[in-house]
Amino acid sequence: MMIRPAAFDYNSQTAASNRMQEAGNAAVDAGRLALAEFDAAVVALREATVRVCVVPDTPVPPKPDAVFPNNWVSWHADGSVVLYPMQAPNRRLERRREILRVVAEHCGYSIGRVVDLSAFEEQGRYLEGTGSLVLDHTGRMAFACRSPRTDEMLVRRWADELGYEPVIFDALDRAGVPFYHTNVMLSIGSGVAVVAADAIVPADRERVLAALDGRSRDLILVDQAAVSAFACNMLELLDDGGRRVYVLSAHAQRMLPPAMLARLTAGTDRLLPLSIPTIERLGGGSVRCMLAEVFSPA
DSSP, X not given: OEEEOSSOOOOTXXXXXXXXXXXXXXXXXXXXXXXXXXXXXXXXXXXXXOOOOEEEOOSSSOOTTTTOGGGTEEEOTTSEEEEOOOSSHHHHTTOOTHHHHXXXXXXXXXXXXXXXXXXXXXXXXXXXXXXXXXXXXXXXXXXXXXXXXXXXXXXXXXXXXXXXXXEXXXXXXXXXXXXXXXXXXXXXXXXXXXXXXXXXXXXXXXXXXXXXXTTOXXXXXXXXXXXXXXXXXXXXXXXXXXXXXXXEEHXXXXXXXXXHHHXXXXXXXXXXXXXXXXXXXXXXXOTGGGOOOOOOOO
């Protein structure tokens, strides 16, 4: 599931906690550039035979981060759909229930239940989807680094509802500030995991790495510079033939050393880089944030 943006722009409501955003030049038509990047990404995914359901955003009210739907919804193989509490008021506008019906019909997905956590916004508690949660579906573990957008109580509640073991930890950027989302410093595929290990505080590091390594994955450790290039903001998908496609930012691909790229390639069936510089720079998110994966019912 991908949302074609109608009003993409720098979001001042999220900038305080997302240090990866950069304010744009008012003379640049960010919306037009973002649309071109989005459309090219959809073409590349479809050419790789990854099935994509594109839903258009509504222009009114404007939703500058609508291109990042994985923060407000997640789809699960048991028929569960989860709606999440969002920190920024203008991001809550993205959470439109009519989209669920459209996507379910397009993907042949039968919604068994909707777990709606959005009421926790009234308590100042937030859990921003698979931005806050990086999921090991094989090991049934949910990794989450604490931040203003990732409430520990809600992580544990989510894990109880969905049947995952929570792995909660602290991780800090180069300035010593908690990462706003876990998925900027961790990606988990079936055969490989990419993690900014040095960003995890020493008290938590060994425990987190042991949990990641427990499924015999190749564990690729990257530094803070790679995180800044969105080298952990990746997602493994399946194409129509059941082959694994690891989708990543073209910027991240350029940033990773050849030896690391070789290991990442060996851990999946195909790497698919997407070029989205405007979305990354102004939005502070990358490829993984644009994709809300829809699992075939178990």
